[in-house]
Amino acid sequence: MVRPSDSQPKLPIDQLIIDEALSEESLEVDVLFVGGGPAGLAGAIELARLVKADNKSSGGIGEITIGVLEKAAALGEHCLSGAVVDPSAFRNLFPDLSDNDFPFRQPVKKEAVYVLTGTRSIRIPTPAPMHNEGNYVASLCEIVRWLGKKAEDLGVDIFAGYPAEKLLVKGDRVIGVRTAPTGLDREGNEMSGYVPGTDIVAKITALAEGSRGTLAQAYQEWQHIGAQNPQIYALGVKEIWETKTPLDTVIHTLGWPLPNDAFGGSFMYPLESNVVSIGLVVGLDYRQTGLDVHTLFQNMKLHPLFRHYLEGGEMVEWGAKTIPEGGFYSVPDRRYGHGIVLLGDSAGFLDVPSLKGIHYAMQSGIFAARAIFDALKKGESAAPYLAAYDELVNDSYILDDLYRTRNMRLAFKSGFFWGGAKATLMTLSGGRLFGKRIRVKPDADVPKRADRPKPFTPDGKLTFSKVDAVFKSGNATRDTVPSHLIVNESVGEEVARMYASMCPAGVYEVVDGQLRVNAPNCVDCKATDVLGPRWTPREGGSGPVYKRM
């Protein structure tokens, strides 16, 4: 048995959170959103609007500068989701617009859920939380670019290509972030185009880094902010296909190709009738060291259900991302502090049974903006003035929804069939049956049986190697960037093999029994950050370049 946490390096809190004099090149904004995803951008839009309205009615808040930092070279390039989107947060944020104005591809017309065996697909009634009437199929990349345009039109400063590398603090107060330097060689020496990190000082910093946010983790650890359960994660691997056979149905599947003791499922959504978004999601508490989500996904596409649509088509994009799956009990006890709030996936606002996070992320951004606005009006940024953010979230559909399904994902800790039965009873009883908190361990503490991955030979038509996959993610990271991964070099071969199977992008390889790390391959999915080597921010613009993910 291998327990991943035994070989996992600690998060280097003392490097991620710094209390020192500002760097020479520093910049000041009033409010800084770290992460240009749905949460950060919705927050920036709402805040810019509130400020504008206040100044129009001579409320006296004055000019408020709002910045959004994004690590990708352009907005959306690191964003990945299924996605079937619940439009409610869009309607809240843009009351003057109609659904037709939003950057969605098409409404969900038909949906089907199947349980798969290796050769067959058995259609089952769609479980209640998975009903998608009134929702829309969309690309998160496109949503984010659209939100970015709206934010810019409102005067928000968007800094794309600038990862936040460190949290700047004074005592226990967050005062901003330092961006990652660019132009270092593999050994960390300055090259000709070297630009040091810039300190961005803000009255209030909103961390919206997405799933497994590095600074959000560091902040919670530093401030000892707990939760009833630790956060748990899944890894999703996804592709975009241009197909010859049209698809009109939102499809979800359970069962094969996953082992019975793994939690997860697949999705296939029509972005257009001949453009399909397809993926497989697996909980990182899986029980075998050799389980490889990328390979499982590749083999999954050979199933008649998917093959029917994909055959003769072309895979045009590939990507991977973790998903915070802990739900209600894993939401941090507080999501605010002195000069800081935590938003979206970084705070765990995601509902697994309905497979939704985007509208919760946006809504949390909206609430944070309202709390921030009120604090700024009072000239304050201390924790008590930001506590209203937690109250707004607690009293909203965000925590209501998460509470209703609080144990469903956790029930699957007892396996697919028993977990499925329990989850059904929970749904029927509105969450009251099996309502008591199911305790869970962090994913890295769940032991894995040592086994070897099954051999896999990609055919280059329906199935692809990790090398091809990384190419299709658009990843063109400079080969000579310093490694951003903190790896325990002394791990044995068994653990090294586990990393090699776990990482969908081929960052880890086992060569002559030794672990080899190909850091530039990394697509920032954060899977190994959950179970093994730690991820830290690297030069801006590194990583994938997603277009329609």
Added chain:
Amino acid sequence: MKIAVCIKRVPDTETRIKIGADGKSIVEDGVKFVLNPYDEYAIEEALQLKEKSGDGEVVAIAMGSAASQETIRGALAMGADRGILLQTDAVSVNPVTVAKVLAAELDGAGYDLILFGKYAVDDSSQAVGTIVSELLSLPSVSAIGHLELADGKGTAEREIEGGVEVVEFSLPAVVTADKGLNEPRYPALRGIMMAKKKPLEVKPVELGDGGMTVIQLALPPERPEGRIVGEGPDAVPALIEALRTEAKVL
């Protein structure tokens, strides 16, 4: 020192280009647009010249749709002082038509130097900069790899087959930038913030009749899949045979 840099918004070279149903335009939906890579060298050179001379003005000028404002903002974020968008939704493939509009803007504005990228990667006409110099009766030096200015004169190096040509010319002049002229800077965070406050003038323009139209666009032929003809020295004859009869390179 007053310097104009003429820039263009083009599809990212990494973008998968799709040809539209009309067979003569590209599908812009989902295409990422960037500043023409050669124009980055032109902007960087202008900024360095201004910095060296201690004062002056760098003006970024683009012709294109409203979306080109974003491209100009990028140049302003790098450090250009102001921008001018010659706005039109019309697309002309005739470089003379484009050059005439640009020349009308540049004429009489007192520029000491007018910089272009050596070509725009979208249509590769490699002509607009040179035609502008002709229309303004200025010296024209294309595809420069090095530039020095002193006493109202310029010295430029151009890479030619097997060597380097060094030319001297009087100012004002039009030069086009080759790759390697310098190392374009990343816009600094402060630059991005300040770019929004810099003036960007939008002037609607009419394109004259170009007398030239695109009748067809075609993608390069798909590369056939690779094939392993065999392994080891025994495979050499088969490889030579394949190179001779299939690839026809021997």
